[in-house]
Amino acid sequence: MNKKLLAVIFGAALMLAACGGAKEETTTTKTGTTTETATVNAEKIVNSKCISCHGGNLEGQGNFPALNNVGSRLSENEILNVIENGRGGMPGGLVTGEEAKEVAAWLAAKK
Template sequence: MKGELFALLMGVSLVLAACGGSDDTTTTETADPEKIYTQSCSRCHGGDLKGRGPAADLSAIGARLSVEDIEKVIAEGKKGMAPRLIEGAEAKAVAEWLGAKK
């Protein structure tokens, strides 16, 4: 029983780590949006921003959505995307970076 509980806790920990997270001490000036994207978003949206499976193609997202709209999608999620995978200054930095993709 203890082994099963330990395995469950380890699995949950790995899932939470893979889903990103935020550090409240990060500011948009110190946040590296490409690194944050790679750690928290590229698993679904791809390293080339083209999307994988049902995940949206973000390569020209700035031509379709404003930075504010991108921040809203990050905060609220959309379709199969979970909300708040990144938050605060990290979410803002990624939204600004993606907003420049046109």
């Protein structure tokens, strides 16, 4: 029994660790100076944080609306507001900061 509980806890910890940090870093070298820029991969964030409720193709599931055409219903700012503050059964703050802005822009383009 204890081994099963330990396995469940360990598995949950691995899943939570996999969901964090969706930033990618690239390094550009120019005449000996290294400049690092962080880019946000909105699709990767959506795949890690949204598909469990909204479906693998963002087609919607049960009470969760489709996101594959959300840009035809909501503006980028409205989508950002839902991401930050939640709406209905969706809690706010699943994605924050610059990542939330990038996800909102990416979803707004889905029409």
